[in-house]
Amino acid sequence: MSEKRPDARTTRAADLMHLNAMALEETEQSLHDSADGRADPEAAERLNRLADSMTETARDIAARARDLSDPGSPRP
Structure with missing residues (x-):
């Protein structure tokens, strides 16, 4: 079975x-x-909590981007 490329x-x-x-x-x-x-x-x-929540959001976005670019890779 061939793997679908994005x-x-x-x-x-x-x-x-x-980005x-x-x-x-x-x-x-x-x-x-x-x-x-x-x-x-x-x-x-408050600023530190906001910064930490931005980090979580950035990690989620990056993981979703990896899923798009390599649909066969497992998510951590």
Whole structure:
């Protein structure tokens, strides 16, 4: 049985999803950096929680992109 390869549109979508995941990771780091500079510990904690949730979202997007680009690979 031959494995189905993704078409150009699917590959493009996966590439864009990877770029979005990377952008979220960069934003996440910026939020952590901003939290480090806060005098208010509650504000810093909120920023860190927001950054952590962005990391989770980025990981989910990246996993979905991998599924699109390589449908036969198992998801972690």
